[in-house]
Amino acid sequence: MVSWNKILGVATVAAGTALLGMVAFSVPEFKSIYFLRIDLSNSTVTTAVNQTAPFVDLGVLGFCTDLQNGQGLQCSPAKIGYNLSDASQFISGPLPAGLSSSVNTVASGLTKVLVLHIVAFGISLLSFAFALLAFFGAPIADCCSSCFCGFAGSAAFAVFIFDIAFFELIKKRVQDVGNAGAAVMGNALYLTLFAWLLLFITPIMFLLGRCFGCCLPDVSSHKDKERY
Template identity: 35%
Template sequence: MGCIGPATPGFLITLIAAALLGLVSFCVPYFEPIFFLKAAIPVVGTDLRGIITFGTLGYCLKFPNETTFCSEPQVGYKLGELIVIENRHQPVGEQVTYTNERADVNQLLDNNLPFEIPGEVVKWITYVLVLHLVAFALATLSASFGLLAHIQEIPLVCCSTLISGFAATVAMLAFIFDIVLFALTKKRIDKTPGGRAEMGIAIWLTLVGFLMLFFSGCFYVFGRCCISSSGGGRRDPEKGRH
């Protein structure tokens, strides 16, 4: 049988869920290809448009000259921070020049209301993205108990299943928040003149992680019923004496 035991299916499913939620938790600005939303925004003073991607701990801006700026990773972030970008196309020997750009939420959404959206409001909304980190931590704890369940099966399987339930609940809340926030933002950006936005894979990774955690208990039951009954060919020694 080796390292495979009744707890193995449940352990593997929670481990994969933890890995997926880990990718979401540390996506942009750490892993730029994984994001919640990507949108095109105008570059101040030009007809060009830059690309902004949103993640759990921040955002990244990529400008037409291939310069990329990423915010400092933090729980709760806001747009409108001053970005200083070095002009890499100046002639050799000339003084280095800098361009100040500002990623403002009102500009991004083409806000024409009589009042502007404060950057602090955006920051408090993005605080809710910490749910991804909480779900990742709980999923990791659940996978740890699933691994230890190979030694002491019943009590630790119960612990792993219970924690998976909590992790699944948090992941579900995070997914609902992602859909509401970023779908509404995408809809608003698409309505702006020349605006375009697309949803990222981070939202769907959160959904898959939630489903895996939600059904992890079923995988523990499957392992208990199938692997235990077929593993090692355990037989009652009394039956072989006839």
């Protein structure tokens, strides 16, 4: 009989892994998931994004931009470490102020570190594989799943802290450029936070399950004794 902690453990690891996967392959793959949006309209920083204004969305492996010039949403090729100056191929004229050299210099360096999201996703995949093995009764997989889940949770927390720093640095550079628009936090940060919480909770559930499993009496053996 499969214990409740294994069922919940597999479910939470699967959910955390799925969230990290969505973030790792965000813009330009999943175009609705991004870390930061640079609103290129001449406005101040707001908590909501004007969808009709030109913008650039930054993801792990690239960016997507809609400059409201009739070309629709255009995305860069997926690669590790990208340059915002590549947006010039979608523009007939100079780059907007929000993609100026100072913003681009910071962004091109920081985007290389975003690959850590793919690393966290890979560790979480291993944890999910061991959780499945533990679910089907492999003894050593139970311990390995807890260990790798802890590693994945630590990696998710580390990249979440980096994401916050990434956003604040780009936001400051955009604000320093006159009439550059606004930098708005993207939904990928919240997905990373939820993934970390799920992966953080899972080892605790495994531990509680083992503790209560040791303390609870074996009902089947007790019934067998009563027969005799």
